[in-house]
Amino acid sequence: MADLFKLQIITPERKFYEGDASMVELTTEEGEIGVYRGHIPMTAMVAPGILKIHEEGGIKEAALMSGFLEILPEKIVIMAEVAEWPEEIDISRAQEAKIRAERRLNEKGGDIDIVRAEIALKKAVVRISLMK
C-alpha cells in the first residue's frame, strides 16, 4: 500500500471530506492530475470533473465543479466552491441542464452567454457521467 497523506475537501457550507488517502485524482484547468504523497508544493485551479479519492478501503468518487487546491508534500487541501457526492446529485435535473445548455450553445447568443452555457454543460456532463 502506498503512503498515505491527509486530504481535506472544504466547501463554503461544510467540511466535505477529511481523511487519509493514498492518491487523489481530479481535473485542473491544466488537465487531469493524480497526486501521491510527496508531491512538490503546488497551487492549481480546479476545473469541472470527477474527483477520485483512493482510500485504503477503496475508491470514493464525487463531482467537483470549481475552486482551487493546495498541494503540500503530506497534505492536500481542496477548496471547492461546489462539490457533490453521487447520492446528492439529481440525475434528471442534470440531464435537463445538459439539454438546456446544448440548446443555448446552438442558438449562439452573446459571448458571455456562451461561456456560461459551456460551464453549465460541463457541469451537467460531469454529474451524469458520475452517475453511470
Add this chain to the structure above:
Amino acid sequence: MASIRDIKRRRDSISSTEQITKAMKLISTVKLQKSRAKAEASKPYYDMMYDTINSMLSKSGTIEHKYLKAGDSNRKAVIVITSNRGLAGGYNNNIAKLVQQDERLEAELTDIYAIGRKGKEALGRKGYNIVQDYSEVINEPLYRDASDITMELLDAFGQNRIGEIYLVYTSFKNTVTQIPTIKKLLPVEMTEGSDHADLALMNYEPNEDEVLDSIIPKYMSSLIYGALLEAVASENGARMTAMDSATNNAEEMIEELGLIYNRARQGSITQELTEIIAGANAIS
C-alpha cells in the same frame, strides 16, 4: 387619576404585547441556533482561504496585480448587510451609523450595494447612492449569491466605476455580543509580518498571476458569504436580546400596574363604604 377601567385596559394591552415579544424571542432563539451552526460550518473554508491568500501575498510582495492596488476611480463601493425586518434592537441602526461615521465613505462618493432593506432605507435617506438591492438574499443566503455579488462588483471595478470595495456587516461574537464591522475587500490588504516560510517553495499552475486572478474573486465571495451568515446569526441574536428585555419590561410594567390597579380598587371600595355608612348615619 386614571380610572380602574383605564388601568385594566392598559394592563391587558401590555400583557398581549408581552405574549408577542415572548413568542418572537422564542422564534429568534431557534433561528439563532440554526444560523449560528451554519456560520460555524462555513468557518473552516474562510480560514483556509484567508491563510492561502495571506501566504501567497506575503511572499509575492513585489507582484503587480490589478486587485492589489486601488482603481483610478475615486468612488467607493460598500456592501451593507442589514436585515429586512426591524425589532432587533440597535442592530440595523449600528450598521447605518458605522457607515456614516467612517471618514473614508463620503455620502456623495459612495455607492451602496445593499443587502437588507433596513440598511438600504436608512442610508438612502441620508443621501447615499444606492446602486443595487439584494435584499432577498438575506432571507436565505447561498454561496451562489455571494459569488454573483462578487462578479458584479468586480465588473464595476474592472470598468473603473469604483476604486475600492468595502464590506460592512455585524460580526457575531456570541449570543449577547455582536460587533458592527467594516472590512476592506479590494484592493486586498494583508496583515503584515505573517510567517509562511513553509510555503516559500509553492508552485503555481499555470502561473501566479492567473491563480491570483481566479483566487481573489473566490476569496471575496467567501468573505461575503461568511459575512452574510454571521449577519443572519447576529440579527437573530440581537432580536433575541431585544425581545428578552422587552418581555422583562412588560412584566415589570404589568406588576406595577397590578399594584396601582389594586390600590385604585381598594380606594373605590373604601369610598363606597364611607358613602354607605354616611348615608345610613344620616337616615338614623
